[in-house]
Amino acid sequence: MKKRVTNGGVVRFGVSMPAEVAGSLDRWIREHGYANRSQALTDLVRDHLVDQFAADDGREIAGTITLIYDHHKRDLLNRLTETQHACEHLVISVLHVHLDHHHCMEVLAVRGRAGDIRHLADQLISLKGIIHGKLTVTATGKEFGKA
Ligand code: NI
Numbered sequence: 001m002k003k004r005v006t007n008g009g010v011v012r013f014g015v016s017m018p019a020e021v022a023g024s025l026d027r028w029i030r031e032h033g034y035a036n037r038s039q040a041l042t043d044l045v046r047d048h049l050v051d052q053f054a055a056d057d058g059r060e061i062a063g064t065i066t067l068i069y070d071h072h073k074r075d076l077l078n079r080l081t082e083t084q085h086a087c088e089h090l091v092i093s094v095l096h097v098h099l100d101h102h103h104c105m106e107v108l109a110v111r112g113r114a115g116d117i118r119h120l121a122d123q124l125i126s127l128k129g130i131i132h133g134k135l136t137v138t139a140t141g142k143e144f145g146k147a
Contacts, residue, residue: 025037028040049144050137051137053143054114054138054139057113057118058115059114060111060112061137061140062109062110062139062141063109063117063136064110064136065120065121065135066105066107066108066133066136067124067132067133068103068105068132069103069104069106069131070102070131072102073129075128075129076127076129080124083120083124084108090110090120092109092111093108094106095109111140118135
């Protein structure tokens with residue numbers, strides 16, 4: 001593969017793609033407010049690489065687990081607390097928001113082995129009484145360099 005390294009560790013290379021794909025890409029770039037294709041493509045590639053990275057159970061990742069539930073279900077609150085205490089080495093911080101009279105949103109900032117994080121998220125999201133839950137993963141920043 002041909003490549004040319006320029007100042008600051010940036011590599012320039014030509015990319016060929018079907019016109020339709022390039023047109024869709026340019027629309028996506030405009031809609032998302034990117035200044036140029038290089039920056040947008042870098043983010044798209046990095047997003048894919050982070051997903052691949054985080055799919056490996058042994059990698060260290062960071063992320064958030066978001067949970068929505070009805071706080072009147074007391075048994076659920078106990079189980080939520082117990083589950084989080086059992087994995088306190090993975091939970092860095094918790095944000096609790098009272099959405100309305102019934103509903104709460106909890107956002108857990110987590111960090112640790114990807115497999116352990118996924119297991120914790122599955123345990124929490126599958127608790128009876130959780131209305132919706134979602135795990136979002138990202139890298140810790142060490143692996144994917146500067147912006
Ligand atoms: Ni609340």
